[in-house]
Amino acid sequence: MPMAAVIHEKGAPDVFCWEEVEVGAPGRGEVRVRNEAVGVNYVDTYHRRGMPHPWPVPALPLVLGFEGAGVVTDIGEDVEGLSSGDRIAYAMPPHGAYSQERIYPAEKVVRVPDGIGARDVAALMLKGLTAQYLLRRTYRVEPGDVILVHAAAGGMGQILCQWGKHLGAIVIGTVSTSEKAEQARAAGCDHAVVHGEGDFVATVRDVTGGEGCAVVYESIGRDTFRRSMDCLRPLGMMASYGHASGPSDPVDVIELGARGSLFLTRPAIMHYMARREDLVSGSGELFEVVQSGAVRAAVNHVYPLREAAEAHRMIEARRTTGATVLLPFE
Ligand SMILES: NC(=O)c1ccc[n+]([C@@H]2O[C@H](COP(=O)([O-])OP(=O)(O)OC[C@H]3O[C@@H](n4cnc5c(N)ncnc54)[C@H](OP(=O)(O)O)[C@@H]3O)[C@@H](O)[C@H]2O)c1
Structure with a gap:
């Protein structure tokens, strides 16, 4: 069975437990994803601690994490435009990214262009889409x-x-x-x-x-x-x-x-990227600035997923710069 960093209670970073999880087959409109890299976001620490946030946290036990990059390994009914083996990324609820494998809604997945690696995507997807809507929609910078x-x-x-x-x-x-x-x-x-x-x-x-x-x-x-x-x-x-x-x-x-x-x-990403067309155009703009070299991923901290607790300690202690990425199979 796949392994995941699971929390059974809210609290300090040591609430993470590295354990097997049941993933199962994708349902209607869902895909099964093998995560190659998982993004750590400050919001994960709010949810781990139980701090107020616009997005409600589901019941425990819970696998945290909104952001990952990986490969589609199975397709549910009524999923169009995706096949097993596709390189994809995602950056939104539901939780569940801190896992080797997971089920995820196909409509919230984007394909990753060739030439952008999984670690970079895991560093850029949620933060980059957030930057896109903040700079281009919340206030349109001139x-x-x-x-x-x-x-x-x-x-x-x-x-x-x-x-x-x-x-x-x-x-x-x-x-x-x-x-x-x-x-x-x-x-x-x-x-x-x-x-x-x-x-x-x-x-x-x-x-x-x-x-x-x-x-x-x-x-x-x-x-x-x-x-x-x-x-x-x-x-x-x-x-x-x-x-x-x-x-x-x-x-x-x-x-x-x-x-x-x-x-x-x-503002919150899940509202700005709720419509498929906004997710497609937002990620299109993001990949464009990344491919042009205008925006580069700063993957300054990499940990095995099993060490998610240490990654959380570091970001909460203000000891990180750029992005932190977790590797599920190390
Ligand atoms: N609304 C959305 O859609 C959305 C999406 C993504 C991220 N966010 C928000 O964006 C922010 C940055 O997220 P991130 O994942 O990129 O994290 P991050 O900026 O890499 O880490 C948080 C930074 O906040 C600063 N900070 C100031 N006071 C702090 C304190 N008391 N405790 C800890 N850090 C403090 C620190 O920088 P200095 O030490 O330099 O001050 C720290 O490095 C977070 O507030 C997150 O919730 C919102």
């Missing part, structure tokens, strides 16, 4: 826009910096160390602000001549949320797409008006 990206050396951060730069934006990023600042700059961040050394609100004001930035890609939550709002120009967009430091305090709607008719949204 050349010359000043954008603020938190955790700019992280998995999401490096993709947002590279892609934002490719779209012609001036990118301001925040990071926690000078080593991370170097990585953020290498990814295209024009102004990397190290927490504790610089003030990102002041940097935004300086760079924009006091006007404020067009959009904040706010992924930290409690520790930065209010000051992120201070960075926005009138009619600016606050895309609060994560909360690595914990959920932020509630916001008074009147305040959004008083601050300059601001927009505030809490």
Whole structure:
């Protein structure tokens, strides 16, 4: 039987158990997938801990994980356009990626173009599709826009910096160390602000001549949320797409008006990519920027899937840069 990293209770990273799981045959509209590489995402830690999140966590025991790249090994009824042996990737619920094999809905699968390896896809699929909708749909970045990206050396951060730069934006990023600042700059961040050394609100004001930035890609939550709002120009967009430091305090709607008719949204990939056409066009744009070299996967941390606990410890301790990938058969 296939092996998986299963949780039987919510809590610290040591709740993961490496054990056999029953996978079975795919049902109607489903495929069976042999995972070659699995992406670690910060959201996995929210779900492991039981932190609030827009996507509800199913009952325990549970195999976590939304993102994987692998090969189709079996096809259920009414599945069109996919065959056994196809190289595919996925980046959305249902949970279940932290497993050697799994069942998954065929309509949420995309084929992987030749020339992009499984590790890179597992590093790029969920984060890259998120960057696609954040930069192209939540707020459509135009050349010359000043954008603020938190955790700019992280998995999401490096993709947002590279892609934002490719779209012609001036990118301001925040990071926690000078080593991370170097990585953020290498990814295209024009102004990397190290927490504790610089003030990102002041940097935004300086760079924009006091006007404020067009959009904040706010992924930290409690520790930065209010000051992120201070960075926005009138009619600016606050895309609060994560909360690595914990959920932020509630916001008074009147305040959004008083601050300059601001927009505030809490976007999530499963809503933006719910329609097949959006998944196809979003992944098409993602693979295009990857194949052109504008966006590169930064697979900086690789662990055997059986060591998922260690991967979670590292990302929660802010000791990772770029993406973390788990290998199910090592
Ligand atoms: N809504 C969506 O559709 C969606 C999809 C994907 C990801 N996300 C969100 O995007 C964010 C980044 O995800 P990721 O997987 O790429 O992770 P990541 O950015 O590689 O790791 C999280 C980073 O957050 C920063 N951070 C700041 N305060 C922190 C704290 N108290 N604890 C831990 N980290 C802290 C750290 O960077 P520094 O040390 O440099 O500050 C850390 O490296 C997460 O908030 C995630 O929930 C949302």
